[in-house]
Amino acid sequence: MTSNGNGASGLGHGYYFEDLSVGMEASYAKKISNDDILAFADISGDINPVHLNDDFAAGTIFKQRIAHGFLTASLFSTVLGTKLPGPGCIYLSQSLKFRAPVHIGDEVVATLRVTSLDPEKARATLACAGAVNGKTVVEGEAVMMVDRRTPRQ
């Protein structure tokens, strides 16, 4: 838990619990491509035609193909695992509310903000929001366990 490995990813250890404060924020932006959707369908096995088939999607409330909700929401994990708190933290829980569809070519900006810290348990709660052109498409809350810089005895 005290490793400061610095390998293929080029990432060392993220924030330690003592370094976090309420209000800290980090973001990650990604434009969702058709290739992303095809690759996500391949990995997950989620071949729901609303993601893959233009004709099927045209007959739904969405009118066109949409990205998998989990593809969009995975950007929360990206911020958590690479920026805030970053490598070394442990994912305990995540809630997700899907507010609006994401289409091919949309740029999703995932923004996470520390909303509370539990020093007893070394846990951080973060509010998570994913937005396209400023409109929220997915939101929720993440709870992480974060390494202490100085382990308790």
Next chain:
Amino acid sequence: MTSNGNGASGLGHGYYFEDLSVGMEASYAKKISNDDILAFADISGDINPVHLNDDFAAGTIFKQRIAHGFLTASLFSTVLGTKLPGPGCIYLSQSLKFRAPVHIGDEVVATLRVTSLDPEKARATLACAGAVNGKTVVEGEAVMMVDRRTPRQ
């Protein structure tokens, strides 16, 4: 919303709300490979070294590389979007509790069960569990909006 498209995926429309009952269950199993983890890191941008770097992972509580939690949890979306309720449903929310790590080569079985139905809103709630060798690794609850066979006036 009444499309019964049957395209590239070979999937038609899933269950209509009237066809669902409490207790219905469906599963999807997938063995998580190193390639899956690399592809997920590529799509999501989540290059947390606990997923990608053996040396870093060896220094964590997990001792070895683990799959992204969202990769494992995405199997819930696979069941929802392809089996129960299946194509045509709309993802409203998902909660996730990560209980244990998933390693390369682990087979995850995602099992979803309808726990409640709201006829007024045409919403179904499903309990979600992902297990490796019978041990729960991730669990949560999904809420879906499901097409009615006979739209209300």
